[in-house]
Amino acid sequence: MTDPLKKRRRRSRLMTYGAVAAALALTAAGVGVAQAAATPPPVSFVAATGQVTAERYNYDGDVYFSFDLGLHVIAGKDPLEIWAKRTGYDKPIVAEQTVVKNGKKKKVALPAGLVTDFTGLKDFTTISIADSTGKVVTEYKTPFCGNTWSSARTRPDAPATNPYPTSCGGYNPFTLGAVWGVQAGWDAAVQDQPDQDGSFDLPVGKYTATATVNPAYRSLLGIPADQGTAKVEVDVVDAEIDRAGLARVKAADAGPAVTEDEHSKHDAEGDASKQVSSYVKELRAPAKRPTPLAATPKGGPRPDLRSLPAWEIALSQEDGKTYVNFGATVWNAGTSPLLVDGFRRSGTELMDAYQYFFDAKGNQVGSRPAGTMEWDAREGHKHWHFTDFAQYNLLDSTQKLAVRSGKEAFCLANTDAVDFTIPNAKWRPDNTDLSTSCGANTVVAVREVLDIGNGDTYSQYRPGQSFEITDLPNGTYYIQVLANPENKLAELDTTNNSALREIILGGTPEERTLTVPPVHGIPG
Template identity: 85%
Template structure:
């Protein structure tokens, strides 16, 4: 069974294939030089090349298409920057564009109908694909957020760094706030696949010649002041049979199924440094923990910045039967809404599979000012793990209708990583965290110290099919239950507030022992 969380990112996986080469091609195509020579448009839509080749595969009666049109939006003399936020799960998203006027930043409201969710600006681009006779064979609209994984500056006078996040941040149904942007003089990839629809057939084109025309839709041309001449790009497309010997079919099938082609990851898929307001997070420039405990350890200060761990309601909940037993699987997210990152260093007890964990504290400038013991870390040698787990981060409980404990999840330890942009609009949010997956977190068994971090505005998600993300309900009676996601269960971590550590999600078990059923009511209209 494929992971639905991964499926939601199918489109972005397909887009990123060949993205680096395409981004580098912008300057080769003359875009950088041309724009540096004159005052650039506020935004421009460009194609990196005039001709691309798409590979088509067939397997077991299904077709798969690897298409990269190489479309980019380039920002002019000022960045494109949009903040989107909702104050509650049942509240609409309010989006504002940051505009620079006379050297000062002001905010302009973006029409609500253009931002129905956190996946970006709705229907930003129309892509029309025509055959040699000029007959349109495909036409669809794509969203745009600007937060690219392969963004680069396209002219010599552009700023040296891109502050904006990587990824739109809309796949977690309980996202609260996002920031989207394109740095001045930098490019951002434009989605060139239709929005993913699990009920639709795979996107496909027969072998042959086509012309793809991409156009920024009129509402955005007017909103952002995009000249008509800079709002359209055209690309010739040659569709050929793919070479399966090069692993193309495996790659495209994995992307189409929403499965990562890389090694298995215990987390969901993990997705720039900002201005002076974000300097509190500067500590993370070095993710490795020191080799030994500081001597002496400074006591935790009585005041100052602190993390604030908050749990989101369980999501993507599903019923599964395995070896004659019934399980409720779920995804869970704990995020940091505080004024300081949560930073925990582990120091190995020589010759053992245990580390002593310490939480560290920082002042408003990001200087380390103290620490305190925070439990332990343990080495997890199970397949799919093979890293250090912090044992005092969260707990999952299944409560009965009176909210008394029925079952405790087997998941009791965690590798901290910044997997989700839960709310990048809060003060001090780290837009570009460094430890976003297990390749940048949690260490190997040959290490003597580990640093695990949860940055401001970021969440740590364990998706529903990861080991321990379940409750066995085989012998539980039918009725109403609550999945509890509980952060900092033993209160060993110092926080701003511990009253918001618990989140409950109602579920209803039914059916018979042979055919159990599961109903998951929405939370404030959210069905995720």
């Protein structure tokens, strides 16, 4: 499943936790109950507080920096909603804003250049940080998409729920469409650190951060002129910390932040059993085996599994052997979620799997056997794998099998928003990580789901996710990502289940080289 450092999501070692608390503190900026009585502007830009403390943790040369300016965008009486989509990987992204006029929704194209990738509105905010003498020590721009885990309603008359995704997306290079939004009367945190590799850091001292919304966005979104800029005093302090405290800091950094890699987080923990208590009711499998239909219901909604080309491909060496590692994504472009329940065979570490089917109204109309689930006790796993979801092959230049990956079973989870603009895409899937989808060894049943528009990415760092190429001759090969390899799952179309990615092996046995030609301009 689906980072700019160790994909699934690459994260800076610097911390940005505290957004939830900042969201709840919005009343400090005068945007709470008192504002409900007045007609709010279409979009507001505010700082939750005028002063924050940033803590630097230095442990054996590793610096962890807790930095949160508490910047927020708040939607007015209507949601702020933007759809971004491309028709092909080599095509530009086109973005449209959903606006409400005379009670009717319509889409209005955004000016070209404001959206160039799937991380959000480009250069939404300029943040300038000056030291105590007024000298600017750093200045940078940040994007904004609106989707955030920490969103909360800011006035009592706001809707009770937020339909928009919890993260911005854009980490999977093969994303096709995204939806960004801020619910009416709700807030969304504004990114306050630059997009960069390495660490963003400030020495101990006092600073003033000035955040300014790009004038083009102030005009486009209707942000009042007097709300285009926010200033926050920042006090950077040293924080002494012991080993246990540092562990808590790292744990906070690995929480449900906007760029968390869900598969990596829980696989690294290696103990999904500790997470089973977080199962939500609707994701629990029924206690009894179903009576499968004699045949799959004819017609009606179906999932459509589509494989994406392998990505983040690299060489690695271990114990004198050479491997090709890769990330792989299979996503659901169909008209129904893929829902598979597993029922444990008593006293064994094996489950019987069933695929369920639904009508256009979402009512369950049938099921059929779909292979098995098995308990994977290896370190880095320790959860239930559905054995018939996908397969990875390394093919030679004639596209005949050369090596098969040891990774042939999967825990399904909605890790990547591949295309949230297709009909009935699930913007806020319940099943997003191992704690909500893979189960512990103490369960009698488990449910694994891949929702519409969502992809399941396994990164090159997962155990078994590689091909050993130590003794393979140099030449051209193809990494094949193959969904539904035994056709045990019923879906709309099986012609799009295979994706090939060309690689070229070279060098010497001691120093192999790897070349990955781009696909539609997307590097390997």
